[in-house]
Amino acid sequence: MGTFKKIIVLSIFHLFVLAIFSCSQAENKQENVLDEINIQDYKGKKSLATFAGGCFWCIEAPFEGIPGVLSVVSGYAGGKEKDPIYAEVAAGKTSHRESVQITFDPDIISYTELLDIFWQQFDPTDEGGSFYDRGLQYTSAIFFHDNIQRDVAKSSIKKLDKSGIFEKSVVTPVIKFTNFYPAEAYHQDYYKKNPDEYYAYRKGSGRDAFIAKHWPVKLEDQYKKPSDEVLKKTLTKLQYQVTMHEETERAFTNEYNENKEAGIYVCVVSGAPLFSSTDKYESYSGWPSFTKPIDARLIDKPVDRSYGMTRVEVRSKLGNSHLGHVFNDGPEPTRLRYCMNSAAMRFISRKDMEKEGYGAWLWTVD
Numbered sequence: 001m002g003t004f005k006k007i008i009v010l011s012i013f014h015l016f017v018l019a020i021f022s023c024s025q026a027e028n029k030q031e032n033v034l035d036e037i038n039i040q041d042y043k044g045k046k047s048l049a050t051f052a053g054g055c056f057w058c059i060e061a062p063f064e065g066i067p068g069v070l071s072v073v074s075g076y077a078g079g080k081e082k083d084p085i086y087a088e089v090a091a092g093k094t095s096h097r098e099s100v101q102i103t104f105d106p107d108i109i110s111y112t113e114l115l116d117i118f119w120q121q122f123d124p125t126d127e128g129g130s131f132y133d134r135g136l137q138y139t140s141a142i143f144f145h146d147n148i149q150r151d152v153a154k155s156s157i158k159k160l161d162k163s164g165i166f167e168k169s170v171v172t173p174v175i176k177f178t179n180f181y182p183a184e185a186y187h188q189d190y191y192k193k194n195p196d197e198y199y200a201y202r203k204g205s206g207r208d209a210f211i212a213k214h215w216p217v218k219l220e221d222q223y224k225k226p227s228d229e230v231l232k233k234t235l236t237k238l239q240y241q242v243t244m245h246e247e248t249e250r251a252f253t254n255e256y257n258e259n260k261e262a263g264i265y266v267c268v269v270s271g272a273p274l275f276s277s278t279d280k281y282e283s284y285s286g287w288p289s290f291t292k293p294i295d296a297r298l299i300d301k302p303v304d305r306s307y308g309m310t311r312v313e314v315r316s317k318l319g320n321s322h323l324g325h326v327f328n329d330g331p332e333p334t335r336l337r338y339c340m341n342s343a344a345m346r347f348i349s350r351k352d353m354e355k356e357g358y359g360a361w362l363w364t365v366d
Helices: 003-022 033-037 056-063 086-090 111-121 147-163 195-205 207-214 228-234 237-245 359-364
Strands: 047-053 069-077 097-104 140-144 174-176 180-182 263-267 273-276 311-316 321-327 337-340 345-349
Touching: 047 056, 047 111, 056 069, 056 097, 056 111, 056 195, 097 111, 097 140, 097 180, 111 147, 111 207, 140 147, 147 174, 195 207, 228 237, 237 321, 273 337, 273 359
Parallel strands: 140 174
Antiparallel strands: 047 097, 047 140, 069 097, 069 180, 263 273, 263 345, 311 321, 321 337
8 A cells, every 4th residue: 555545544544533432522531541540659759741742642652661650641731722622632623732741750760861752753843743643733842840841841952953863953842831631541552452553553644754764763673682691701700790680890990980981881781772971970979870861761770679778770671681770869950860880881982883883872972
C-alpha cells in the first residue's frame, strides 16, 4: 500500500474511532485512569510535567515504564472550555491541545530528563499540527508548572536550536499551565490495548520515519551485553567486580574523577552512551558526577538496600550492569547527582566520537 493510501486509511480510522466513542463519552469520562494508578499512597516526592506533541497516544507511550515516572495520563490541556471530550477536541471545537500529564519523583528523574525524551517524539518545528493531524489541537506545547520548569524548557529549546538536529527552528511554545482534563478511559494506554492500530498509526502518519531520521533508534540492537565468559576476558578485575557484582571503586583515585576533557562516557559492558561531559561537574565526592544521563531510557534505577542503607542504584539498561547511585544533593536545575564508578564506563573524547560511531551524540557535547 502506498504512503498516500496509508494516510487515507488511517485518517478514516481516526474518524471511525471518533464516531464510535462520541456517543458514549459521558459514561466513559467517569472512568478516570488516575483511580487505577492509585499513586496517592506514594511516599516520595511528586511533581507534574505537562506536554503536548500531537496525538497523545504517541506521547504517552514513550514515558511509560521509565524509573521515577509514577503515572502518564493522556488528556486535554490549555483550553478555556470545561470538561472537554474527545469528539470536541479532535474536531477542533475547543481551544485545548491533546496532551499528556506525567507525575514523577524529582528525586529519581529530573524534569530536564523528561524534556530530553519529549523532544524525540515529534516534530517541534511544525506550527500547524503534528504530521497528518492538523490544527491547534494537535500542535505541540510545554505547559510549565513553575518558573524553574519554564527556564529549563526555554534553555532546552535554545540548546536544541543550536544543535542543528532540525533544519528549521523549534516553534513549540512554553505556556503557563492552567488546566488538564484526563481523556476518556479508552484512550489511556492505547498502545497496550490496541497495539496493531497504534503502531500502524505511528508508521502511516510519518512519525516513526521522522524520529528515525533525526534521532538514534533501536539502540538495543546495536549495544548488547556480551556473555559472562567474554566479560571476564575483556574487562579488568575491577571493572568486572564493579559492573557485575555492584562493588565500589576507591574515591579520588579512579580514572575519570578529575577528567575535564570534552566527550561522552559509555557503558563499559555494552557500549551504550550514558553521560556527556557537558553534564559533568565537580561534586567533591571523589567519583565522577553528572547532573543527568544522555537519555533516561538507557538507565535503570532499582532500590538498593545493601549495607543497611536505602539508595537508588543506577544501572546501564542495555548492559545490565551496575554504574553507581543517584542522590538528590546535586546542583540546579536537576538537583540530582549521578555518582558513577569510573570502572563502569569508558570515556570517548569528542575528537574520536565520529570515528568510534558516536557521531549522533556530538550535539550533547558541543
